[in-house]
Amino acid sequence: MDKIQKFLEILADIRAWKIKTYDVKPLKGHKGVFRLRKGRIRIVFAKGEKIGIVINIDYRKDVYKNF
Numbered sequence: 001m002d003k004i005q006k007f008l009e010i011l012a013d014i015r016a017w018k019i020k021t022y023d024v025k026p027l028k029g030h031k032g033v034f035r036l037r038k039g040r041i042r043i044v045f046a047k048g049e050k051i052g053i054v055i056n057i058d059y060r061k062d063v064y065k066n067f
Contacts, residue, residue, distance in 0.1 A: 010038060014045050014052040035063075 013019060014036065023037040027044065033055070036043040042063040044056040056063055 007038075007041075010036070010043070011054065014043065014054060017047065017052050019052070 010022070013022070019034075019036065024034050025037075027033045027035055033044065033046045036045065037060075040059050042056075042058065042060050043054060044063060045052050045054045047053075056066075
């Protein structure tokens with residue numbers, strides 16, 4: 001499986017809220033907002049009413065700057 005396909009699978013899992021197999025932690029100071037770590041990439045997302053909503057995707061050093 002190539003990297004893009006794996007990344008799309010991760011995004012689909014976030015949308016379906018199947019995140020137990022990933023390195024996920026809540027963000028301090030932001031209720032209901034989480035980050036998923038995959039190598040140097042961080043995905044910041046929130047729990048919607050029925051699905052996960054991706055807020056930002058970027059490298060670790062940049063993902064939190066505009067958040």
